[in-house]
Amino acid sequence: MNKTLLYGILIAGTIIAPFILPDYRTQLATMWLMIIVALTWDMTGGQMGYNSLGNIFFYGTGMYVAAVVGISLAYNVADYTNAAGGGIYKFTDGQYFGGIFLGSIAAGLFCAACAVIIGWITFGLRGPYFAIGTLGVAIAAGELVSNWDWVGGGQGIALPVYPGDFNIGKIFFYFLFAGLGCAVFIFVKWLYSTRFGAAMNAIRDDEEKAEAMGIHTLRYKLIAWAMAAFFVGIAGAISAFQLIHFEPLETAYQTINLGIFMVVCVLLGGKGTLWGPVIGAIMFHVFKEVTWNYLLGWQWVALGALIVVTVVYFQDGVMGWLMLKRPEWFGMKVEQKTASAEAVK
Amino acid sequence: MNKIIEVKDVSKSYGGVVANKDISIEVQEGGITGLIGPNGSGKTTLFNSIVGYHPIDGGSIKFQNQEISKLQVQDIARLGLLRTFQQTRIYGAMDCVQNMLISLPHRKMSLNDMFSRNTKADYEKADRLLEFVGLYEKRFLRSGSLSFGQQKLLEFAMALMNEPTVLLLDEPTAGINPTLINGLIDRLRRANTEFGITLFIIEHNMRVIMNMADKMYCLAHGELLAEGTPDEIQNDQRVIDAYLGAH
Numbered sequence A: 001m002n003k004t005l006l007y008g009i010l011i012a013g014t015i016i017a018p019f020i021l022p023d024y025r026t027q028l029a030t031m032w033l034m035i036i037v038a039l040t041w042d043m044t045g046g047q048m049g050y051n052s053l054g055n056i057f058f059y060g061t062g063m064y065v066a067a068v069v070g071i072s073l074a075y076n077v078a079d080y081t082n083a084a085g086g087g088i089y090k091f092t093d094g095q096y097f098g099g100i101f102l103g104s105i106a107a108g109l110f111c112a113a114c115a116v117i118i119g120w121i122t123f124g125l126r127g128p129y130f131a132i133g134t135l136g137v138a139i140a141a142g143e144l145v146s147n148w149d150w151v152g153g154g155q156g157i158a159l160p161v162y163p164g165d166f167n168i169g170k171i172f173f174y175f176l177f178a179g180l181g182c183a184v185f186i187f188v189k190w191l192y193s194t195r196f197g198a199a200m201n202a203i204r205d206d207e208e209k210a211e212a213m214g215i216h217t218l219r220y221k222l223i224a225w226a227m228a229a230f231f232v233g234i235a236g237a238i239s240a241f242q243l244i245h246f247e248p249l250e251t252a253y254q255t256i257n258l259g260i261f262m263v264v265c266v267l268l269g270g271k272g273t274l275w276g277p278v279i280g281a282i283m284f285h286v287f288k289e290v291t292w293n294y295l296l297g298w299q300w301v302a303l304g305a306l307i308v309v310t311v312v313y314f315q316d317g318v319m320g321w322l323m324l325k326r327p328e329w330f331g332m333k334v335e336q337k338t339a340s341a342e343a344v345k
Numbered sequence B: 001m002n003k004i005i006e007v008k009d010v011s012k013s014y015g016g017v018v019a020n021k022d023i024s025i026e027v028q029e030g031g032i033t034g035l036i037g038p039n040g041s042g043k044t045t046l047f048n049s050i051v052g053y054h055p056i057d058g059g060s061i062k063f064q065n066q067e068i069s070k071l072q073v074q075d076i077a078r079l080g081l082l083r084t085f086q087q088t089r090i091y092g093a094m095d096c097v098q099n100m101l102i103s104l105p106h107r108k109m110s111l112n113d114m115f116s117r118n119t120k121a122d123y124e125k126a127d128r129l130l131e132f133v134g135l136y137e138k139r140f141l142r143s144g145s146l147s148f149g150q151q152k153l154l155e156f157a158m159a160l161m162n163e164p165t166v167l168l169l170d171e172p173t174a175g176i177n178p179t180l181i182n183g184l185i186d187r188l189r190r191a192n193t194e195f196g197i198t199l200f201i202i203e204h205n206m207r208v209i210m211n212m213a214d215k216m217y218c219l220a221h222g223e224l225l226a227e228g229t230p231d232e233i234q235n236d237q238r239v240i241d242a243y244l245g246a247h
């Protein structure tokens, strides 16, 4: 298929979607969030073989950093969170949009720094120990923050609403997520084409061999995770302003919801591939929205069943299945005559 | 000739098993040194100690007069001291060319180089070395689908791609189709003469190593049993006994 045409259609669809589906603007924005967290999870999980269950830490931390930066542009953070939305705190347009902008950048950089520090400790762990270790960090962070009054404790933080038309606000946040999602996609597409991408795959396929060949394994693991954390932190920052109010355990450090969903998205679509996380995130999000609307009361059971079926029977996901059925689409060649070729020599 | 690797009184135990006891050997720059010994005599353990795979219990290991026994695997590899594995390790999910490109020498790469694509020269070098080991026709095949012998050749080519100063080969001919062994011996020699790589080879097959090495060491039960030229080793009664006793 013509690639330019395909990308053209996708970009056009992305731009018109919130206008032709006005009732689904928030759901579409959330779908982009799922694409972002799935693509970034796959950077370490699929491409490098380090299955983190703690990426939600960067989402939650991004929220808090952005909120604190956004508030402090206009007010004293302690006074603001003390009032818990009770006082009258007005933000000018400049403070509001400046807060989102600076808050996002600060969130991304702070989370990238956190990834380097946490990674320094946890990248010594392999396999399930790394997964559990990183999950522990996210859980502990949620508990710590919910006991920290300066950032609102267990109540969380309430941020100002979008200063303008309610519907324009929804479109605004849709495009923030869509823009970030496209940026992440373009970034990883480029990254996987560089030597760095190849080194990530080498670490995944045989880390000991990679070390024996002199590859700076720890350095690349830290950089890869920091890049993922940077984007997740920004996604958290946008979420904080989109949601207006967020809590530490249910929203920010939501380990059992978004923290797990991002992994399921990747498995569903196919880990270690460029398009897998995107396809998986869309499938998962649609499935979730449909069950939430039509299977009320059973939605968690349906979601649990989907996770079990994916993990047990469909580990390689849609892309893995396609690669098996249509290897030529991926430019792969499979050797059939190894034995005879060797005999001839 | 200079000694490029100098191992002195190195010991290594696994729990109660003494795998290496007070081993002292030297590898001459530019030559081919052989290491033989019955199965379980501690040859692989000595290689692992040299490349920093595990900490040693005592002794000293020098590479180009620099003490390396406290360094990590990656650091030693980047100094130009590389090893291949007895159990052959390649990246099975990648094709041969990708395996070669990921083996480019990282000692010369800055972070900036890492964020760029491989150059035309890199691809040409990969093709040339795949041709050298006889895998050119198979270069786009998933390397995991190659036969064991071909995987060994690929691992050898990957090592050459890395431009090591010294290459430690752990039983390079084990598992290789006997009809291909002469070709491999020839390539090992050419790696030494044409590319100027110092070789240190563990070999179980006596015929192979006698043909190549200019200096040999023989281990038995974790201790250095004998050293000398291939002729001296071949006629050493202790070596003959050790080999016969082991079978």
Ligand SMILES: Nc1ncnc2c1ncn2[C@@H]1O[C@H](COP(=O)(O)OP(=O)(O)O)[C@@H](O)[C@H]1O
Residues within 6 Å of the ligand: B014, B017, B018, B019, B037, B038, B039, B040, B041, B042, B043, B044, B045, B046
């Ligand atoms: N990782 C290990 N743990 C415990 N024992 C080991 C380990 N590696 C090797 N050994 C033991 O050390 C001895 C030497 O092994 P090795 O160096 O592999 O011999 P070779 O390569 O000469 O066949 C053997 O007795 C072997 O069982």
Ligand SMILES: [Mg+2]
Residues within 6 Å of the ligand: B043, B044, B045, B086
């Ligand atoms: Mg061995």
